Amino acid sequence: MISQNSIAQVFETARVEEVIGDFVQLKKAGSNFKGLSPFSDERTPSFMVSPVKQIWKDFSTGKGGNAVTFLMEHEHFTYPEAIKYLAKKYNIEIEETERTDEQKEAANTRESMYLVSEYANTYFQNVLHKTDKGKAIGLSYFKERGFTEETIKKFQLGYALDEWQAFSDEALKNGYNIEFLESTGLTIVKPDKHFDRFKGRVMFPIHSMSGRVLGFGGRILGNEKKAAKYLNSPESEIYHKSKVLYGLYFAKQSIAKEDNCYLVEGYTDVIQFYQTGIQNVVSSSGTALTSEQIRLINRLTNNITVLFDGDAAGMRASLRGIDLILEQGMNVRVCTFPDGEDPDSFAKSNTEAELREYLTENAKDFIQFKASVLVDEAKNDPIKKAETIRDIVNSIAKIPDQIKREVYIQECARIMDISEEVLFSTLAQISKKEMADANKSYKQEQKAFQVVKSEPKPTAKINVQYELERKIIEILLLYGATTEQFEDLVLKEDENSGELVLEPVIQEARVFEKIYLDLQEDEMQFSDEQFKTLYYSIIDKLNQDDDFSTRHFINQLDQDMATVVTNILMEDEKYNLHDWERNQITPKEKNHSIAQLVNQTILSLRCYLIDQKVLSFQQETLNENSYSKSIMEDVKDYVGLKMLLSRKLGKVIG
The missing domain is CATH 3.90.580.10 (Zinc finger, CHC2-type domain)
Incomplete structure (x- = not known):
């Protein structure tokens, strides 16, 4: 705890x-x-x-x-x-009691899998740094790759002993369940035995964006022909390789700061770049790039630079990944390295300044890159050249932004020496075909369902009382402790005419006191249970604490109530999503007329409740099918009160 x-x-x-x-x-x-x-x-x-x-x-x-x-x-x-x-x-020391075996056992499946993965990560690091075999084999390998001790510890690199059950037996001895060792893929379980998946491999832990260990990549160091060079954890409840990018946990802040992300292919590419001084780099870990991975980057930046080695076949296969990036509306550049070099080797043999200079000078936009790769293949063959141009236009068609599409069409026309009109016509044909295919697919899907005609659904009615109660909670949260000058209109007899007239009376009070007294006066109760709970809780806090803070208040609530409060407080903030100022529109701040807002809300609620009371009287009369003088007198009184409140609100009622 x-x-x-x-x-x-x-x-x-x-x-x-x-x-x-x-x-x-x-x-x-x-x-x-x-x-x-x-x-x-x-x-x-x-x-x-x-x-x-x-x-x-x-x-x-x-x-x-x-x-x-x-x-x-x-x-x-x-x-x-x-x-x-x-x-x-935030480097805060946590005070807690040690978890018991019972608490460990009671943890849910996902948490148990995370615990096993964290244990494995610590175990592999300890083997690397604290055992003779780990130092002689694993640590030596990493140092041969040029990784410093600091880098090795930063990326939490490790080593799995070249023994069939070394890790699994140690984990079981420490109380970890074989079920979770198997579900994380760390242990392979057979009917009569179990053994380690990553036997004899150097280990690369794969982290989530927040730093949790999701799985591992292991590289074999021997020359076994039957064994895969790299082996990844299998898909599990916590590890989905298509939704994870290696190195993102370490790179996320630098990506946001630099407003660019370098995308490489392997673990060592990421680590070598990071060690050289370029930290905004991630890897798809040898798998084909997916839309989910691209969206992870898109949260941090709109710019991706894809880095390839000199392998032409590999570059051509990776062109599909560029189209996926374009579909997400992102800006993509491509940089290749000289023959025989890859991001790992090039970063290792160059300083940070040299590496940055090379990337700046050699990064091309995707049109230039795609043209250079495909044109070399087409050479003097007109048919292949036509196919190349169509391939490039297909990529441009993926871009959702119309202005960008037009700019890239112009660039393609210049590079490929072809008229813009032809390219725009081709782009229109591609877009038309995609639209037709989409419509065809949609119609086929619809045929699978029986069409049932139904009456149009009635428009949902607004729950006035709910909205007004919600508004009261919002006012209390935002301005509850504020002191305001409230103007109330009080009925007084005119000295000359003898008629009753409304005269203004100024009263100074804190907002929460005004609301509480007004609601108490009419003995009004909240109809929504969550609002009712929040109302009394806020009033209590404001009474006790002169320095009431919504931040502290929310932190003391359970998750459900905290969500309710957040929804209330952030409702109006959605208008800031639109750039009003850029269009010279300045929305009026609510706190310019807090007293008026309080009065209008309370009076509106009182008017609404009077209407509901009158309706209930009418219904009562209809049900009894009789005339009741007492009910009619009550109705008359309520209508008179409604007239008075409406005058205060400045409304005209018929």
Whole structure:
């Protein structure tokens, strides 16, 4: 169990914009930050972070909360894991009691798999650094590759002994379940025996964006022809190779800072670049690049530079990955290395300044690169040249932005010495064909379903009372402790005419006191149970604490209630997703008329409740099918009160 003091210190120290900034590229939007949703596939930002309120809201999925809830949603952390992650990020020492064997056993499957993976990572590092065989074989190999001791420890590299059951037996001896050793792929289990998957390999742990160990890549050091050179952990509940990029955990901050990501092929390419001084580099770990991997990068930057070695066949196969990047609306450049060189060897033999200079001078946009690769193959063959041009235009067709498409068509026309009109015509044909194929596919899907005609659904009615109660909670959270001058209209007899008139009376009070007294006066109760709970909780906090803070208040709520509060506080922030200022539109700030907002909300709620009361009287009369003088007098009184409240609201009613 983590102590309350440690939890309070974590909440006090952690900054939501810094935590989320490790996973999402955030851009300033007024007093807030905005970015692409990490929970959905989108190209227009719908994700907002409020540094003032220390909360976030994803308008595409409806999710929201504080720094802890973000980690729980995005990284699937448990609450304690999220606290520990933040403590590690901000160098806070956690006070906790040791987990018992029973607590370990009670952990859910995913958590157990993470625990096993973390244990394996520590085990392989200890073997590398603290055993004779590890030092002689594994450590020697890494040092031969040019990796320093600091780099080896940074990337948590390790070694698996060349013994059939060394790791598995040690894990079992330490209380780890064979079921999770098998499900993570660390141990291969047969009916009558078990053995280590990564026997005799140097180990590269694969981390999530937050640093959790998801799986491993292992490189064999012997010359066994039957054994694969590289072996990865199999797919599991925690490891999906198509959704992971090697090195992203170490590169994410540099990618956001440099606003560019270098994409390489292997583990050692990443490590060598990082050691040389270029840290914004990741790898797809030898697998074909996927849309999910590209979206991971897109959260941090819109720019990718793909790095290839001099292998022409490999480059041609990788052109498909470039099309995937273009489909995501990203800017892609390509850089190749001289024959016989790859990113690992080139970074090893050059200084940081030389490497940066080479990348700057040799990175081409994808049109130039694709043309150079394909034109060399076409040479003087007109048919192949025509196929090459069509191939390039096919790539341009993947780009969602129309302006970019036009610019690239112009560039292609210049490089390939062909008219823009022909290229635009070809682009239109490709787009038309894609649209026709999409329509055909859609119609085929529809045939699989029986069409049933149904009456159009009635438009959902707005729950007025719910919205007004929600507004009261919002006002209390934002302005509850603020002192305001409230103007109330009181009925007084005119000295001259003797008629009752409304006269203004000014009263100074804190917002929460005004709301509480007004609701108490009419004995009004909240209809929504969550709002009711929040209302009394906020009033209690404001009464006790002169320095009421929404940030501290949210941190003390459970996850469900924290989400409700976040949704309320961030509702209006969605308008900051649009660049109003750029269009010379300045929305009015709500705090310019807090007193008026309070009065209007309370009066509107009272009017609504009177209407509901009158309706209930009418229904009662209809049900009894009789005239009731007492009911009619009550109705008259309520209508009179409604007239008075409406005058205060400045409304005209018929």
